Amino acid sequence: MSIERFHTGPRMSQAVVHGDTVYLAGQVGEPGASVSAQTTKCLEQVDALLAECGSKKENILQAVIWLADMSDFAEMNAVWDAWVPQGHTPARACGEAKLATPDYKVEFIITAAK
Structure with a gap:
C-alpha cells in the first residue's frame, strides 16, 4: 500500500496518507495570539x-x-x-501539556478517513 506525504520537511510532514487514512501533524496557531485566534487558525489549517x-x-x-x-x-x-459538523463529531481527547513554546496555547492532532 502506498504512502503519500504532503509538505515534507527535514523533521516531519504536515500530512501523510496511507490507504484511506489521513494523518495530520500537530497544528498550531499564531504564537502569542489568544486561544480563540489560535484555535481558529488551527482549524483553518486542518480544513486546508x-x-x-x-x-x-x-x-x-x-x-x-x-x-x-x-x-x-x-x-x-x-x-x-x-x-x-454536528452529526459528524469525531472521537476526541483533550489534555494539558507543555507545547513547543510558551506562546502556543493549543495544538490539534487529527486523523481522518479519505
Missing part, C-alpha cells in the same frame, strides 16, 4: 490540509487536542463547537 489530501472535516475519525492550560478549555470549545 484535509482538502489537499482528498478529505474533509466530516471525515475526521479522531481529534487529540493539547492545551497549554486547561483553564482555556471553554474558550477553545466555543470555537471547536462552531466549527465541528
